[in-house]
Amino acid sequence: MRDVYMDNAATTPVKKEIVESMIPYFTENYGNPSSIYRRGRDSKKAIDESRDLVAKILGASSREIYFTSGGSESDNWAIKGVALGNKNKGNHIITTKIEHHAVLHTCQYLERNGFEVTYLDVDEYGMISLDDLKKAINKNTILISIIYANNEVGTIQPIKEIGKIAKDNDIYFHTDAVQAVGNIEIDVDELGVDLLSLSAHKFYGPKGVGALYIRKGVKLNPYIHGGAQERNRRAGTENIAAIVGLAKALELAYNNLESHNENLIYLRNKLIKGIMNEISYVKLNGHPEKRLPGNVNVSIEFIEGEALLLSLDMVGIAASSGSACTSGSLDPSHVLLAMGLPHEIAHGSLRLSLGDFNTEEEVDYVIENLAKIVQRLRDMSPLYERVKEDK
Amino acid sequence: MYSEKVMEHFTNPRNVGEIEDADGVGEVGNAKCGDIMKMYLKIENNIIVDVKFKTFGCGSAIASSSMATELIKGKSIEEVLKITNKAVAEALDGLPPVKMHCSVLAEEAIKSALKDYSEKSGVEIEELKDFEPKEDHHH
Numbered sequence: 051m052r053d054v055y056m057d058n059a060a061t062t063p064v065k066k067e068i069v070e071s072m073i074p075y076f077t078e079n080y081g082n083p084s085s086i087y088r089r090g091r092d093s094k095k096a097i098d099e100s101r102d103l104v105a106k107i108l109g110a111s112s113r114e115i116y117f118t119s120g121g122s123e124s125d126n127w128a129i130k131g132v133a134l135g136n137k138n139k140g141n142h143i144i145t146t147k148i149e150h151h152a153v154l155h156t157c158q159y160l161e162r163n164g165f166e167v168t169y170l171d172v173d174e175y176g177m178i179s180l181d182d183l184k185k186a187i188n189k190n191t192i193l194i195s196i197i198y199a200n201n202e203v204g205t206i207q208p209i210k211e212i213g214k215i216a217k218d219n220d221i222y223f224h225t226d227a228v229q230a231v232g233n234i235e236i237d238v239d240e241l242g243v244d245l246l247s248l249s250a251h252k253f254y255g256p257k258g259v260g261a262l263y264i265r266k267g268v269k270l271n272p273y274i275h276g277g278a279q280e281r282n283r284r285a286g287t288e289n290i291a292a293i294v295g296l297a298k299a300l301e302l303a304y305n306n307l308e309s310h311n312e313n314l315i316y317l318r319n320k321l322i323k324g325i326m327n328e329i330s331y332v333k334l335n336g337h338p339e340k341r342l343p344g345n346v347n348v349s350i351e352f353i354e355g356e357a358l359l360l361s362l363d364m365v366g367i368a369a370s371s372g373s374a375c376t377s378g379s380l381d382p383s384h385v386l387l388a389m390g391l392p393h394e395i396a397h398g399s400l401r402l403s404l405g406d407f408n409t410e411e412e413v414d415y416v417i418e419n420l421a422k423i424v425q426r427l428r429d430m431s432p433l434y435e436r437v438k439e440d441k
Numbered sequence: 442m443y444s445e446k447v448m449e450h451f452t453n454p455r456n457v458g459e460i461e462d463a464d465g466v467g468e469v470g471n472a473k474c475g476d477i478m479k480m481y482l483k484i485e486n487n488i489i490v491d492v493k494f495k496t497f498g499c500g501s502a503i504a505s506s507s508m509a510t511e512l513i514k515g516k517s518i519e520e521v522l523k524i525t526n527k528a529v530a531e532a533l534d535g536l537p538p539v540k541m542h543c544s545v546l547a548e549e550a551i552k553s554a555l556k557d558y559s560e561k562s563g564v565e566i567e568e569l570k571d572f573e574p575k576e577d578h579h580h
Binding site: 352353354355356357360364373374375380382392393394397429430431432433434435 | 448451452454457459468472473474475476477478479495496497498499500502503540
């Protein structure tokens with residue numbers, strides 16, 4: 051049975067050299083970094099070095115890097131921390147309709163607690179309008195939070211331009227860069243971001259560890275109380291092995307950024323072209339150029355996404371969909387709906403996200419099998435029947 | 442999340458297709474919700490002699506349609522009217538709670554097709570006089 055993993059936007063395998071870098075911190079250098087003896091100091095040193103490395107890659111200073119349990123925690127902390135820390139200044143937050151739920155649900159939670167939130171619209175490609183952003187700003191706006199690259203459709207936002215608008219208006223700017231890190235060169239000063247979330251398992255590091263960049267001087271409340279770790283702002287004994295793994299993964303990702311992007315863009319374009327050539331009534335979702343190197347998202351008309359995923363799984367292909375049946379809710383993906391897709395088209399969406407371990411041969415395998423599966427499901431679909439009759 | 446039986450019916454659905462000169466056709470659900478079920482019946486002497494379906498929907502919608510056709514084939518109209526959505530779900534060794542509406546759709550598709558038969562043929566089916574499928578049943 052074939053095993054073709056094309057859900058790298060959900061998570062990535064941990065690369066062997068990263069696992070190896072982590073192992074000593076489970077078995078030998080297991081000391082608590084807060085302890086005074088050698089074992090503790092060794093652990094502290096490993097964390098300090100990891101922090102230095104992450105800071106260097108992001109163009110930040112080490113004091114601005116805070117390790118967390120992952121992207122969701124980083125997003126929650128950035129938004130709730132800024133909201134609570136600046137509520138004397140204002141109660142208004144601007145975000146978008148296409149954020150990850152870690153941002154959207156956090157904003158909705160704050161709305162129930164006295165904050166006001168503007169959710170910016172996006173165009174058919176999933177891109178926000180800078181004019182809309184400027185218009186949404188008022189005297190109570192304390193935070194702008196905009197996703198760097200969308201997890202579903204891969205659209206990359208004009209972060210630098212947003213950063214400038216935020217700075218001109220003296221408003222904090224957070225970006226959820228969970229999908230962007232490892233795919234796009236990042237320099238926090240050049241981008242003008244004040245807070246940035248990242249997560250290791252999206253770039254071949256371990257799950258359960260992430261980081262939040264917090265620009266020096268940003269007023270932000272602590273998130274987890276109970277200890278002096280992470281400069282008194284995020285309590286809890288550090289997950290040393292995971293932090294070491296995160297730093298190693300980030301280093302590898304940025305050492306290989308060029309070849310990673312070149313390879314993924316080649317495979318991505320081949321996959322898109324193959325799907326478009328082999329299957330009728332298909333639409334590419336997301337921006338044609340400003341998109342993540344490994345992201346393919348298509349809507350396949352007259353069939354439903356979950357049936358598609360189950361069928362792909364039977365031939366060993368792992369993918370994801372924005373259909374209601376896969377989201378656990380009754381509506382299809384909020385991202386696709388925000389981009390103006392009708393419900394019935396959004397139900398038939400398919401995301402194939404490529405990674406460093408995918409091959410050209412796998413791309414061919416997916417195109418061939420996808421075409422067969424789509425035909426089988428369409429032959430069962432009363433919607434397809436109507437199209438055939440119209441012809 | 443699905444039983445082996447659901448997966449088996451999804452992989453090898455029974456009675457897929459159309460019946461050109463069907464005596465009753467029923468269609469329920471809508472594309473907006475992500476599922477449409479269309480049922481074709483051939484009825485002779487009060488017996489379902491043939492049944493075919495077409496479904497746009499998730500794995501459990503396709504499996505529920507397939508199982509429903511198996512349950513009603515060869516049965517009398519009276520027997521078919523006693524088949525509930527629960528019977529369809531049980532025959533599939535259960536459906537996840539969020540997928541129970543798929544079995545409701547199957548029951549409604551059968552009833553819609555029978556009602557269509559009743560209207561076309563003039564054969565009265567007392568139980569279906571006031572039957573209306575709930576379009577947005579799970580919204």
